[in-house]
Amino acid sequence: MKSTNNTLKILEIDPWLKPFEGDLNLRMDKYNHTKEALVGKNGDFKSFANGHLFYGFHLVEDGWYYREWAPEADALYLIGDFNDWNPETHPLEKKEGYWEIFLPGVEALKHLSRVKVRVEANGISRDRIPLYIRRTAQDPVTHDFAGQIWMPEASFKWTDQTFSADNAKPLLIYEAHIGMAQEKEGIGSFKEFTENVLPRIKANGYTAVQLMAVMNHPYYASFGYHVSNFFAVSSWFGTPDDLKELIDTAHSMGIVVLMDIVHSHAVKNIAEGINEFDGTDYQFFHGGGRGNHSAWDSKLFNYGKYEVIHFLLSNIKFWMDEYHFDGFRFDGITSMIYHDNGLGTAFDNYEKYFSMNTDIDALNYLQLANELIREIRPDAITIAEDMSGMPGMCLPVRDGGIGFDYRLAMGIPDFWINTLSKCSDENWSMWKLWHELTTGRPQEKKIGYAESHDQALVGDKTIIFWLADKEMYWNMSKHQQNLQVSRAIDLHKMIRFSTITLSGDGYLNFMGNEFGHPEWIDFPREGNNWSYKYARRQWSLAENKDLRYDYLYQFDKEMLAFVKEHNLVGSNNLQSLWIDEQDKLLAYKKNDLIFLFNFNPTNSFPEFALPTGESGEYKVIFSSDDEIFGGQSRISQDVVYSTRTLPERGNNTGILIYSPSRTALVLQKI
Secondary structure (H helix, E strand, O other): OOOOOOOOHHHHHOHHHHHHHHHHHHHHHHHHHHHHHHHOOOOOHHHHOOHHHHOEEEEEOOEEEEEEOOOOOOEEEEEEHHHOOOOOOOEOEEOOOOEEEEEEOOOOOOOOOEEEEEEEEOOEEEEEOOOOOOOEEEOOOOOOEEEEOOOOOOOOOOOOOOOOOOOOOOEEEEEEEOOOOOOOOOOOOHHHHHHHHHHHHHHHOOOEEEEEOOEEOOOHHHOOOOOOEEEEEOOOOOOHHHHHHHHHHHHHOOOEEEEEEOOOOEEOOOOOOOOOOOOOOOOOEOOHHHHEEOOOOEEOEOOOOHHHHHHHHHHHHHHHHHHOOOEEEEOOHHHHHEOOOOOOOOOOOHHHHOOOOEOHHHHHHHHHHHHHHHHHOOOOEEEEOOOOOOOOOOOOHHHOOOOOOEEEOOHHHHHHHHHHHHOOHHHOOHHHHHHHHHOOOOOOEEEEOOOOHHHHEEOEOOHHHHHHHHHHHOOOEOOOOOHHHHHHHHHHHHHHHHHHHHOOOEEEEEOOHHHOOOOOEOOOOHHHOOOOOOOOOOHHHHHOOOEOHHHHHHHHHHHHHHHHHOOOOOOOOEEEEEEEOOOOEEEEEEOOEEEEEEOOOOOOEEEEEEEOOOOOEEEEEEEOOOHHHOOOOOOOOOOOEEOEEEHHHOOEEEEEEEEOOOEEEEEEEO
16 A cells, blocks of 8 residues: 555655654554455455345345344344234344344245344343345334335336446536425425436536435434434335436436435434344444444444444445445544544644544545445545545545545535625635635545535525525515625625635535525424425425526526536636735636636726736626626626736736626636
8 A cells, every 4th residue: 555665645745744654654554454354465345345245135046034243132033024023933043143044935025024123132122123124114103113125026127337427527516305305395205306306407517416315214304314224225205216216317317326325423223223233332333432422412333343344335335236326425524533523623733633533443444435436336436524624535545545536625615604604795805715715635636515405404594595684585586676685696606606616626516505595404393393394495486587596596507517618627727816805806717717706895897907817819708797697787798808018917918807896707818
């Protein structure tokens, strides 16, 4: 894993890491030791991560095998509707390292049969859901969950054999939650998403969809982050075949499908989840207090335990092989890689990344996970949700990194929300904006975004709601004027356009935010009388040509088309031209295009002296002020601007151009 001169390449990429060379070498030595222990010197992860092919339920020619990993259990009994839930008729036999039972006859278990396993340990008997179950079902009367056999007569027929993720294309991600993706006041389904939402994603120009809450979770309002059954498709949204149809359809549209995978923690529930499955609190998790997440009320995996690594890596391979996912967004990485779960820590210097607080086992697990994913599919995409900014997160493992393709640029939405909530318009800082949107770790790719589902949850506000607030309830008609709503529309466009053109190698949007979906997300709970009113997407607002949501919807489509046409996402060909803190102006050059943003709340500049860096003639080719976007059409795309010497800019070459208040424009040299 080290380069030929015995120096990790990460130290050459980021010289600030030199004082921590010993820590990096320790990390890599431990990684190599763990890898050799798991797969041997010449082994591969693809052959190792096959727990799902051994454990769980498997139909063979003459019957069914059921195997379970429960090392500290005293006895296991398979129960279900097939044996009238009798715990005495089907005991499992303890083998070397696992439990097993064979049920003769292919009809011994049937499609949709409900099953559990009774586990006896420490004098306590509990009925549990099998660890590797692929589907669960909830009793409509008792609301109890049970495992369910999924073995339809006709297996799903994939048509996506030639599909692959084209990493040369810009990664434009549409973050989506299946259940709240429909307009009805209820839970949406995989089928409805396939029929109603995928065509929108394609038409709007997004190249990838990131699906939340796919793994089974007993509490719908957890947003899918309290996982109970790691190999089961969420029964809230439909069947395994419904999910396969969704992914196959997306691939037929050329859309990459990413899964929001939760390996950072698990639900603490015993009846529905994997907690204390064999009677101990340390089968999967750290024992004692270290195994509990104080803020999330959940259980924390022990990534130093080889059996846990096997379980989690097998989980990754399962979702890729069985459901053809093209990659993953790993949730909660900051919580994983620090013993204090990153709570209350300000990562303001490099020592914070290499202290006794760092969980090397967790970092090693993430390295193993990325290596496995590359072995399965070299074109697969992995994204890290790490708010700490751990150096090397998106560098190859061989160079001393953790191996992700991208990190989420989580500081950018924080910057926008802080700016909107704490600064008056005339006090916005152009220097901070430029710094926040353009700063990143060397040679590490990032996903830029103005807001995600985090900002849309109840307790926070979306950007449009920070801008327009209650005026959205009464003043979104195109046929009436409202200064606060007009400001909101203008700044919403500018925030998104500056973010997508400046901030990264990819871009993300949470569904509905592109057209300024009103209000917050509030899942049904006792506090709102179990209402679905705020856990849905009101697509009709965007489709209503009489409402201003249409302006933002059209702008988002044209913005994505524009950045794709000019290869603006992922390009590092960026040059600052002018940053004016007093007048709130920002100009830069990217891929031979010149961008001019006027964030001034009141002042327009009839003849702004814009440096271009070279002589020639220029025309405006994109403007946020177009009428179709709710603008005032103050920016002409017919005028030809000829360069001249600009005395007010130190005799640099540039043009004089009209820059209206709260607008963005793009110039191209003729």
